[in-house]
Amino acid sequence: METRGGDAFASDTDTGTGADVVFVYRPAVEDFEEALRVRALRTWAGRLQAMTAPVASVGALAVLGVVVGLSAPVLSVALVLCAAIVSWGTLRALRTQARQLFSVVEPYGQCRMVADERGAVSTGERVSFTFEWAVHRGYLETASLFVLLGGERSAGIAVLPKRGAQGPEDVERLRGILDRNLTPLQRQRL
Template identity: 65%
Template structure:
């Protein structure tokens, strides 16, 4: 992606090295990404905790207004928070499947990243993205997950299994560390 002629410093040579990943996305990749986002980002935690918190507050208010006995209050609280938590998990799974359904038709993907950004090419489409689109990223055992910034409220998923060489994972991590905030 970055082709420079003439003399360049060692730093410029290091920074101009592109990394290539070839992979086929799966629904599991998006589930893993959304679970990691829910655990490690402020927005993800807020999204995951809103329903159980609202359920707990609703039960508490209802119990106080109707003068419920303590055993009824505790049972209602446990059941409602459990149901709301289950709904949150199901919601994340549904969201992951929907995200996957958008990228599934593109088939196998080839992503090339350098200091300026990434170019991703699938069987049916390609796009180029600058690192400034992403506010932060996080890493799971199997993925790099890029989280959208001010102008883009999205999640980009990059499976590590797509690395052509194990060193490419480290090289991409270094590129991301220089260009995007790590969570």
């Protein structure tokens, strides 16, 4: 992969070999909300992040209730309320995190991503970057997104909306490229 000026594309792209896939899209905050939600549901790390606060809070309250000597009905109500409030807070935190991630890419404007067997080049209105598939450890797929999960050399997630595909065949071709180069983490599509 190489980059050239403001228009960075995979070097194979100019050859017209047909091995590359092009997606053109404008990032949306809803994409990041869906990506974080699916990560929280389908990965061990995501479930751990989402469940730590509610489980720890309920556990601490249960111990405190027993030590203080709260009656069983009062402790039960307190535990249910605690679980509900902390779970709501966890969901709000995911939405806030999604908005923060979106605020990073929003200035890019419309994006054009070109992918081939080596990696992808994404070019926005103000920035271009190139990455090889090796920087990601795997990917998740929903009905509307491909979500690339960071690996040892890359933190976070990359979100690729399927609405950017030029046609349904491009979604299939990108899925094939991802399957050959990354580990699909749970095959089902939401």
